[in-house]
Amino acid sequence: MAKNPEFGNRNTVPNSFSQTFTMLKYSFLEYIRSRRFFVLLIIAVAVGAILTGVMGYFRPQGSFASPLAFYSDWWGESGTFMIILSAIFFGGDAISGEFQNKTGYFIVGNPIRRSAIYVGKWLAALTASLAILAVFALMTIGNGVYYFGASGLPYQFVESLLFSVLYMVSALGLTFFFSAMFKSSTVAILTTVILLLFVFSLVQTLVAGLAHVQPWFIITYGAQIIGNVLMNPYPSPVTTRGFTSASGGGTGGLALTTYNATIPQGITILLVYFAVTIIAGLVMFERKEFT
Template sequence: MARPAHPRARVSTLAHIGIITKYNFLNYFRARRFYVMLAIVALISGLFTFLVAYYQPPGLVGAGDALSFYKGGWGNFATFVVVLSTAFFGGDAISGEFQNRTGYFLVPNPIRRSAIYVGKWLAAMAASSIILAVFALIMIANGLYYYPGDFPSELLQSIAFAWVYLAAALSLMFTFSSLFKSTSVSILMGVILLLFVFNFVDLIISSVAGYEPVYSITYAAGIIPNVLTVPFPAHVTSIPAGARFELKSFNATIPEGLAILGIYFVVMAVVGLWLFQRKEFSA
């Protein structure tokens, strides 16, 4: 006897992306890591609030201005919050599917791997955005307390650049997550690269070799604090070091920084997706 036919709708890839985003965001939102990340942001901004209120540093309050205040708070810590968020939500997004075996539940279904990848990226972006937004709101609240009514447009630019950096860094983190099957390796590689390696190599390349580190995502992210400096810092500065030698220092211009971040976002998204599509669920 033939069994009764149950209707099944054909689901578009776009709809699949939405489904993966929804459930992965739900998973992030309920996970301990989300609240740990919120606690870290609360700690950073709480400490900043306390120290400024207690010591009243003249460069930030009193003789300072709103831009200096935001550079000292938001400008100094935004990139750090971005890197931590991408590590928390993107570092194991793909590698976890292999190491934790959740991929065995999700992948053998009528869904393209690209939909899974994009959906997970959007979920991680949403979770990271909440963290960054909370940090931005606390910093803005601090600024409005000391400089009521003074809300510089440069701050809005800086916040927008931070979101562009978040998208690019998350793209890079997803590539590491696709490259490795171990979650700890993929997270560590991403964090070490974004917090230390790029900065160290940039310093050597620019100051010693005298080349502009246009390859570097962290160099490009320099536009986040720099836009809060008026006038915008010089593109190149040279400091003489001895009779025949000089140390160079570079600052990415805004178009240059945005271009580098945009290239990172696109290239890393393509590479990460390519890796994930070819990666095998073998023991």
């Protein structure tokens, strides 16, 4: 057998853990130098700046009633929005792009398992997404500290941040799953956008409001704990509101039920979503062919 000084022997191929780290390192470099990273950074800063302006100019009474109310109004909705955007931006075409743009052809033909590529890219997307989320969180905290001081930072906000990280983990698992399902980046991105921004919310409203079924199977339902934990008291798990007809008749009115995931329920939903989608996505990527 020919001696090959650059290999030494064939057993020197690194283990999959090292190769995952290699993929993480270079995929992250690719992410942070990409235009999409800067676009998302600009969006995060712009949303933060708009909220800063609105809060500073209008000083809504409800928001300034307590530090918790302030963080709830600021972070409750917009934090979730930033998570969804990051998941779409960094996960939407992460795997489908390897097929469509043929970047996979540069890597897959080497002595590396596809799982190392998948997990490495997922970790890179998570790191880039957390960087964006950190910028937005710092703007939130900056405003909170400005109005209420450092001591006004409620522990619930820290909890909400942790749940946000968990939602990010879960949402990226989901976007990677769809990215592994389709070879077309456009289809993969559109699917995740439609699902995360519209379909899940709509189904959640319909299932809970009209069918009176707890939507425990929807990721956005589990993610409600990010905002709910900032409310005092924590919203009741089930509330039903009855609507009567305009003539005042008491019968035949519409009843709308609202469900709120408890913290254990929310954590469970997000963890299960992550586990199922990351495994399913990985299996699909392993089987998908570069044709």
